[in-house]
Amino acid sequence: MTDGLPLPRRYLAIAALSLGNALIIIDGGVANIALPSIARDLHVDSSSVVSIVTIYQLMLVMLLLPFAGLGERIGLKRLYQTGQMVFTVATLLCFFAKSLPFLLIVRAAQAIGAAAALSVSSALIRSTYPARSLGSGLGINSAIVSASAALAPSLGGLILGIAPWPWVFASTIPFAIGSLALGRTLPNPRARDLPFDLPGAILCAAMFGLVIGGLESGVHGDSPVVSAAIVLAGAVLGVFFVRRERSESNPILPLDLLDRPVVALSAIGAYTAFIASMTLIISMPFRLQHEFGFTPPEMGILMAPWPLTNVVVAPLTGWLSNRIPAGLLGGIGMAISIVALVLIAFMPVHPSYFDIIWRMALCGSGFGTFLPPNARLIIGSAPRERAAAAGGMVSTIRLLGQTTGATLVAALLAVGIGTGMAPPLVAAGLAFVAGACSLARLRPSIRNPQREETQDVQPAAQVR
Incomplete structure (x- = not known):
């Protein structure tokens, strides 16, 4: 009995998943570069047009975990392809957007499709690869995400130079066609015959929506009292939601997985690592321009080594995670990051291109x-029937960490220390927490649950 898909079907499924993930990441990123053009053509101010990005991120955070639970019940392949079709149709509707409200509705529809696909993509990766190669699969997926994120701004700028802004969104249609055409090769794990917890899904979406929405409201200059009240309402709802989920056998919020120390430590480490990375990525352009005097084109070149390095490193560390404990790899990775962040904080007064690159x-x-070994540990430690929940949790943690990082940078800028060495030093402190969580997983009492991963071999009959 073997797990994973047989060759050559496995390669076709990998191509389908890669194209699908690239589609969502690129389309989510190209919107940023098009915002000034959209504001001009739709005759709205810059502060209002930013909601095109905000509503997309907010809908993703709200829906990832509920859709992961739905995927377990209706089938991962079915939900993934349905999400892609919704995303593609919504993207085409961008051509008909003549007002900001209509475009916001379209972006919300895009986010619904993206959440449906992203919520189960990691679980499909787990079913595509043999257990011994799961780390390689997640490393390749991380490389695709990094490459797509790096490509998005350049692709958006190139298209805006020769065509109106709706074509920026349409640039991903070839990815959608390719992924949907290859979709028949995707694994199709057997759906679970369980009722969907609709009240739990609504509570989950409301909790994240209120908390993240309140934070975004405060960042964008709305009333601090109102923003705090919204966050507090979300927190109170969250307490009720968590208590309710404790009594569920298959909770929307994967508390059953977080009860495992190895998963809980991995989740905390991922969250702090994503906050740290976003803190530097968002604050660095301000420092490059205000403190060092670089132009926007120069800043793009100087920021590019981060995602480009990930394209090379992520598949390698994914492969290594099949052979070296994730706790050790994670500790080494965060040690490297801490050194780099401190070096960035204490750059020369007049740095050269090479100094920064x-x-x-x-x-x-x-x-x-x-990140790839950490994700492998979370997804691989979960029972196979809860792989979708684990994958949804990984994506939700990434988005929450990125949102928290953006909010943290806004706070540092507000107090006047967001353009100097403070952000990289704060990021170094967060990286230390992530590294400590990673090394803690090396304790035998915590590492033992990883054995479930190697014992969890799915019968071939269950993957159709």
Whole structure:
């Protein structure tokens, strides 16, 4: 009995998943570069047009875990392809957007499709690869995500130079066609005959929506009292939601997985690592421009080594995670990142291109060494029937960490220390927490649950 898909079907399924993930990441990123053009054409101010990005991120955070639970019940392949079709149709509707409200509705629809696909993509990766190669699969997926994120701004700028802004969104249609055409090769794990917890899904979406929405409201200058009240309402709802989920056998919020120390430590480490990386990525352009005097084109070049390094490092560390404990790899990765972040904080007064590029590359390689093995541990430690919940949790943690990082940078900027050495030093402290969580997983009492991963071999009959 073997697990994973047989060759050559496995390669076709990998191509389908890679194209699908690239589609969602690129389309989510190209919107940023198109915002000024959209504001001009739709006759709205810059502060209002930012909601095109905000509503997309908010809907993703709200829906990832509920959709992961739905995927377990209706089938991972079915939900993934349905999400892609919804995303593609919504993208085509961008051509008909003549007002900001309509475009926001379209972006919300895009986010619904993206959440459906992303919520089960990691579980499909787990069913595509043999257990012994899961780390390689997640490393390749991380490389695809990094490459897509790096490509998005350049692709968006190139298209805006020759075509109106709706074509920026349409640039991903070839990825959608390719992924949908290859979709028949995807694994199709047997759905679970369980009722879907609709009240739990609504509570989950409301909790994240209120907390993240309140934080975004405060960042964008709305009333602090109102923003705090929204966050507090979300927190209170969250307490009720968590208590309710404790009594569920298959909770929407995967508390059953977080009860495992190895998963809980991995989740905390991932959250702090994503906050750290986003803190540097968002604050660095301000420092490059305000403190060092670089132009926007120069800043793009100087920031590029981070994602480009990840394209190389992530598959390598994914492969290594099949052979070396994830706790050790994660500790090494965060140690590299801490050194790089401190070096970035204490850059020369007049840094050259090389001074910045090698530091950014070193920092990107550290996070690239930490994240794929960490994701492998979370997904591989979960029972196979809860793989979708584990994958949804990984994606939700990434988005929550990125949102928290953006909020943290806004706070540092508000108090006047967001353009100097404070952000990389704060990021170094967060990386230390992530590294400590990773090394803690090396304790035998915590490492033992990893054996479930190697014992969890899915019968071939269950993957159709």
